């Protein structure tokens with residue numbers, strides 16, 4: 001595995017000029033931030049076992065208490081320039097030609113600002129382009145304007161997958177007290193450049209009037225992602241919120257150049273604070289995909305799990321455990337992912353199949369996905 005920094009392909013003078021992405025001003029209105037631990041993945045290579053041990057202990061505490069982590073600087077700025085360029089230059093014909101279809105179980109392609117289905121819904125102000133492995137294998141599937149830069153996007157995703165993600169999985173394997181390559185070899189999908197995961201260029205336009213009122217202060221409802229880890233690029237517009245152990249949504253602070261790692265917890269995108277609501281929010285996300293054929297069961301080989309057992313609280317695992325205990329097979333990763341994407345993605349809590357439930361004074365929306373109840377805080 002290579003050193004921690006990304007070495008981009010050398011710039012070429014024949015490429016179109018890409019205007020710099022200018023980070024918007026940070027907010028001055030939030031004080032109650034989510035408090036996340038920060039790790040430097042390059043310390044995994046330390047010859048000093050005490051340093052590695054400390055890193056593993058920090059990660060273990062982050063999994064138990066926060067479900068999120070910060071990874072320090074990865075040289076990301078150019079990727080924001082390119083994402084901004086894509087959203088500013090994608091042509092109308094490419095918007096139509098590459099239009100997405102979540103009913104097929106993936107978000108691949110172009111998402112217009114009209115909700116989370118192929119068919120136009122209510123305006124949500126969120127535009128995206130999603131690169132899956134087929135988009136990297138066949139450049140006919142990406143917007144024409146971004147073609148001159150696919151070398152940079154490809155090598156960056158290759159780096160996220162094979163350096164950052166691989167190291168992260170090594171660290172998490174260590175936490176589970178399993179062999180270093182356990183998660184990389186057994187859980188990570190390896191089909192194509194980004195496996196069964198994807199890279200997302202998202203642009204959140206400010207909402208106004210009716211569209212804003214209808215969303216009641218939220219831009220993307222509470223959800224969990226469905227792969228292994230998710231690498232969210234820290235952005236200056238404060239909107240990402242995580243569900244904290246004190247049963248509250250809290251904003252994640254901005255750390256220029258850092259990655260916010262979702263280790264499997266619940267997140268939402270809220271309206272930014274008032275001093276940022278007029279700004280566009282560019283957001284880059286790398287979703288790691290787990291192997292599609294694998295069933296969603298715990299790594300029982302882990303001495304840690306054998307010793308400490310499972311945490312049975314909100315989320316899906318509690319219900320999966322009931323299935324396992326009664327001998328019913330749990331879904332595979334692919335079945336679960338595709339069912340989430342094609343049927344239940346971003347439905348408002350009051351439209352959830354199981355309705356809204358109150359548990360210990362906290363409101364949860366309950367969905368039923370492949371017959372399994374999923375409760376997510378509102």
Ligand SMILES: O=C(O)CCC(=O)C(=O)O
Pocket residue numbers: 200202220225232239240267268269283284285
């Ligand atoms: O933009 C963000 O910060 C998070 C977006 C997100 O959760 C998603 O795209 O699934």
Ligand SMILES: [Fe+2]
Pocket residue numbers: 223224225267
């Ligand atoms: Fe997400």
